[in-house]
Amino acid sequence: MxxxxxxxxxxxxxxxxxxxxxxxxxxxxxxxxxxxxxxxxxxxxxxxxxxxxxxxxxxxxxxxxxxxxxxxxxxxxxxxxxxxxxxxxxxxxxxxxxxxxxxxxxxxxxxxxxxxxxxxxxxxxxxxxxxxxxxxxxxxxxxxxxxxxxxxxxxxxxxxxxxxxASQATARGDLQGGEAGAIPVGHRHATLVREAIRMIEYVDSAEELAGNLAAVRESLCEDAATMPDSELRAIAAWAWKARLENRLFSGRDSAFPLHRLALDALRGLPNDADAIALYVLLNDMHGHTPGKRFVLDFKAMRASGRTRLSVPRLRAARRALQGAGLVVQVGNHKAGAMHQTFALARLRPGMADAANVATLAPALSGGKSRGEV
CATH class of the missing domain: 3.90.920 (DNA primase, PRIM domain)
Structure with missing residues (x-):
């Protein structure tokens, strides 16, 4: 029972x-x-x-x-x-x-x-x-x-x-029919780079990381004597620098960049907090793939818990992002077949001085563009 x-x-x-x-x-x-x-x-x-x-x-x-x-x-x-x-x-x-x-x-x-x-x-x-x-x-x-x-x-x-x-060793051993558990000579460097990225969060210095890589080399690499310590130190130094610069990614335990020009373009709008929140969310979800197309289904976003903003506020935030040139529409709606699709865009340094930027002012104030859904 x-x-x-x-x-x-x-x-x-x-x-x-x-x-x-x-x-x-x-x-x-x-x-x-x-x-x-x-x-x-x-x-x-x-x-x-x-x-x-x-x-x-x-x-x-x-x-x-x-x-x-x-x-x-x-x-x-x-x-x-x-x-x-x-x-x-x-x-x-x-x-x-x-x-x-x-x-x-x-x-x-x-x-x-x-x-x-x-x-x-x-x-x-x-x-x-x-x-x-x-x-x-x-x-x-x-x-x-x-x-x-x-x-x-x-x-x-x-x-x-x-x-x-053992699971990774088996796959490596199959590459060239070599000894099970051995990393083939032609794959050693790339494999140790991946291993350095996996280890980086668990070490306190580049020297400690190089020591860990040396252990992997001795245990798993074919012809370990031909892979010098200097190569391991170079891999460790690169991984350590990448970690300090937040250039290493591991699923959700990672960082993504936001351009200050984009935030400057949104500050001061009547709905700037909503627009910035939507911009951050879109960069989190899609910013890692340049030019990626996506659908903005605000009801689905709310249902999944990605945002608590109301649908009207989300639509207004999207209009602000479009007006600022941070989101562009790349595909039209087709009844029963296709939703509107969008993509993130990046502001270029110096664009605030361009002659055509003044034409964005009506859109930045929250006005609707022609044909908007």
């Missing part, structure tokens, strides 16, 4: 959720289905949810279960908590600093590294879960049937997670 749900969310789980969200882990509220492991939200595979959108459905349903989305992560999910099985997995994939005991077995946490083997196909009671549309039940969760997810080693969000070693 299913146990009754507790309508009060324990402080330990609430604090855990806040800590993991702060650390950049994408989470989702669970509690649906007979075992309480189904998501409480229909749409959850997009941008990371804020803490409020995770807590609200859990409070509403009395759930004490949440999920850790595996975008950039990989979890070895053992069906049994067998010391021999766990030892075998860590011998094959490398030691994991974070273990969580599940009602049946154990979760071992890693950073994702591409293709993973099918362990079920090898006859092992183990799955490797990874990918933006995958998740596992998070530590400290308690299912409706009383099943607990108990931290058994380390602390998720505090202990740095290593790369899932």
């Amino acid at each position: 299913t146990a009754l749900r507790n309508p009060v969310l324990p402080d330990a789980i609430r604090n855990q959720l806040a800590r993991l969200v702060r650390a950049g882990f994408p989470l989702l509220p669970l509690g649906g289905g007979e075992d309480g492991k189904a998501p409480l939200l229909r749409a959850w595979s997009g941008p990371a949810l804020g803490l409020g959108r995770i807590l609200a459905p859990m409070h509403r349903t009395g759930s004490q279960v949440y999920g850790v989305r595996l975008d950039g992560l990989a979890v070895i999910d053992c069906d049994t908590d067998s010391a021999e099985l766990v030892t075998a997995m860590e011998a094959r994939f490398g030691p994991s600093p974070v273990h969580v005991k599940t009602p049946r077995g154990r979760h071992l946490y890693y950073r994702a590294a591409g293709k993973v083997p099918n362990l079920r196909g090898e006859g092992l009671p183990v799955d490797i879960k990874t990918g933006a549309r995958s998740y596992v039940v998070g530590p400290l969760s308690q299912r409706p049937d009383g099943g607990l997810y108990i931290p058994a080693k380390g602390l998720l969000g505090t202990d740095g997670l290593p790369l899932l070693r």
